[in-house]
Amino acid sequence: MTGKKIFVHTFLLIGVIFSIFPFYWLVVMSTNETSAIFSFPPRLTFGSYFLTNYNNVMENINFYRALLNTVMIAVVSTTLQLFFNSLTGFTFSKFKFPGSKALFYIMMATMMIPGQMLLVPQFIIIKELDWLGSYKALIIPGMATAFGIFWIRQYALAIHDELLEAATIDGSSKFGLYWRVALPILRPALAFLGITTFMGVWEDYLWPLIVLTDTSKFTLMLTLQQLKSVHTGDYAMVMTGTLLATLPLILFFLVVSRQFIAGIMDGAVKS
């Protein structure tokens, strides 16, 4: 038994080291000079240049403005997606209406189209709507996604019809069924969707690059790219910027994931 435990733990430890190392090195690089990054063998200990690098980042880009922009977009997008995806997913799973099956499959088919192909058509739509350069172009096209709806629908299939019938008899409206009965049950599914959506919006690069025109509205990922120049670069500064841009995401994940794990337990006990 103990032998097996040691084996499992060594295995896990190796996995942890492998996945933590890139992040560790990011921190190391952000505390060193650029020349130290390229020295051989590479330096693996912390340096004392973090403040210098930090000041360089702040001098070159408007970091906090970009952070605020990104947090705003990520929170709004995630909330809207959770709402619309869960509403639609729940409807597809529990209500039969003419053409519901066909509609669902058509929606699923949109997942087959590669995103790059949609770039120009979507750009033209946004341009015709005169939304270029505004956050609407980022938020509204992503308000509901085929994957999100599919994900919620699969989860919602497990909700017992008796539960919904009982609520209806008690006088609940259709929306009430969703809001009061389904949503609490769907919490674990929403947790996963929330985390991936938030991360996706945080890291999204191509679409914001194309539709945003005003540098002051840029998201973090776009702003970070401004740190890079074409040929030579202060990599220590770029790494510091990257670290600063990643920290809020990690923080969000740590705080939220605990909530959501609690949510999963809730569901388990109730059902």
Place this chain on the structure above:
Amino acid sequence: MKLKNMSSILLALCLALVVSACGQNDPAPSSNPSSPANESGSNDKITLKMWYWNGAISDSTIEAAKTKFPNIDLQAEKLPSGGDFLTKLTTTLSGGGGGPDIVTMDSWISTMLTYNDKFVNMYDYGARDIQSQYLDWKWKIGATEDDSYLIGLPIDVAPVVLYYRADLFKEAGVASTPEEIKAQVKTIDDYLALLKQVKEKTGSQSGTLVDLFRSIMGQSSENYFDLEGNYIGDKEHVKAAWDASVKAYQEGVTFPYTSDSEKNAAMNNGKISSFTGASWAVGDVISGAPDTSGKWNIAYPPGGVGNQGGSAMGILKSTKYPKEAFEVVKFLVSPENLLAGYKEFGNYPSTPEIYDKPEMVNESEFFGGQNLSSVFGEAAKDVQNAHKDSRDELVINALSAALGSVDAQKKDPEQTWIEAQKQIKRQLER
């Protein structure tokens, strides 16, 4: 219960935010449709939007332009560089709107000539008057084949020169001063003979065989397609470059690094004693090989001069003020302002008249106090300009991958050449 209340409040807040964000931003994209380009009265400022990237043009130059043109509100947007910039530009062009007035273009400007109807013809606004200030080969990159349409004014050039370790070359007993190298190492064969001796005496090598191949092709007056668009990548000039690279590899004078950090490490510990690199590689060597400071030199390259990079600046047709935009561009790329760019980022100017100015002198401690500018200036005037095609990249990538496999997977070079050509032709037929 509490959580549910919270979530409904959050949802309402988000919807409100979106709606309010919509209202706020509406006027931005359609900035001033009500004030057409009437004779710009001295009071009303016109707005010119410009796209550039970090390191394309000096921020101090942009500030100078704002002072020089008080009637123009120059909104310079610093965008991500490289392929991202190109993606944004091509999407905007094919989407048909929302672009800037002034746009910076990298060496991919030649691919933009296909869309020259989207750009203002700068010859219509007096570009001919300043043409003589710029390197002729660089100027032509932004012009159509018949030289009737110009889509961009030159900013900088990036002549490829030979970077080498003067101390190791001396130790090996080969030509080791820039003058000696220029006089004695004239052809690629001379260079290979030199590399062989350096390898025997010091154990140090040159860049990869793919680097060498690209560098030789850069010196060629023909690329992979002729003027009619026929594929010539299987012809003698390409095969000769291929064979020379293979020969260098077989003689053991190439160093097979696979990443920049590996290359830096090899430079830093003296395993790489020479490579051909563009003028912007100066910064790479300095930051990549700090322990070798003072030991490097640069020299006029053996085999001829290629060019790797360098940008230009053009005006989109969608602008309302082409005349004013042209004046701004003309100012931004004027010889004095290009000098500022050289001082700031090492972008070598495309205006030969300033090469001999005392301000251009760039004596680097890292290069043993050598004046780098004079070598770049001499090389810049001799750059070979080959006809470029939008499919060049496909061919270069395929040939590079094949050549790399000769080293990495020890493939037979002749067989690999034949397979690579087959693969390229198949891809071109699509």
